[in-house]
Amino acid sequence: MRSPASDIGPEANPDVDPVEEVLHRLRERGGRITTSRRILLRCLFEKGPHRTAEELAAEVQSVAPDVHLSTIYRNLDELERLGVIVHAHLGHGPATYHLATETHGHLVCEMCGGEMEAPEGFFRDLTAAAQREYGFVIDPRHFAMLGRCAACAEAVEATS
Amino acid sequence: MRSPASDIGPEANPDVDPVEEVLHRLRERGGRITTSRRILLRCLFEKGPHRTAEELAAEVQSVAPDVHLSTIYRNLDELERLGVIVHAHLGHGPATYHLATETHGHLVCEMCGGEMEAPEGFFRDLTAAAQREYGFVIDPRHFAMLGRCAACAEAVEATS
DNA sequence: GTCGATGCAAACGTTTTGCACACTG
């Protein structure tokens, strides 16, 4: 029987701060542990919604005002190469970044700009069909599905 | 019984040049018929693959060298508002434009950049599920599905 | 002659890059 503390899940071990774990992996690759990287990683692990590079920069800068937007971009690239985060394109604006462990897709309304998350399983049949028919391996996290949300679709029907 | 000439399909009537038909619709809306519009429309109706604004500009300029890229953008916007064309985002680069009558989706390989077309029916189940579960009306033409094409997916597996 | 369309240049928003300096290990 395992200790009671470890029963709350594999990621809940208080001894392994995920931020520090990633920093260590960075160092093993020959990278350096810097303050901006630590702060950026905390932002990425802490909060909920997907954020753009600019939004992340603002959050980081509220703690360390001198961190430059280009540093954010460079570190986001690095973290993506490491497989810690991924970016997704939701509509026409800037890309958004989130943890690679979040495996949902996105539905984005092209009228109101609203975003919904769609669970991974939502795309299972489509990805299976693409695999089967074309050998194509779809990554349902990277793209947003554009269209009209329920409210906007209703509004359009009311007009016509 | 209809005349033999009309039997080859509703769009095949040689008396109605689709370019001129669109130009007329533009004029009915208060727009003007200009040379750049006519040439751009010919390009859009003539050739096969999806093209970016820059590629279309190059084609137009091979006939009328003074047509500016901004004119192309403005006319593409106008034609999209008219419902004649649509644009789609295939990966990270510039948008591509094609006739609204082409109703397929796109599979884009994020490794080699290759593009495949996926028939409209390919997305039927997904769009139906989105509609049913979320009331969300997906437009499967506007977005590309990113992933790995058969060749690149194989190459990745060979590495691992 | 009216008003919409165009050419040009300049701005835009997002992201990348070149360089000198600062800091980590």
Place this chain on the structure above:
DNA sequence: CAGTGTGCAAAACGTTTGCATCGAC
């Protein structure tokens, strides 16, 4: 001390806009 990361400025990229002029009707 070596070499990576950073701040800054500037460029790159695709796209949009302001403005004077041109051209369709």
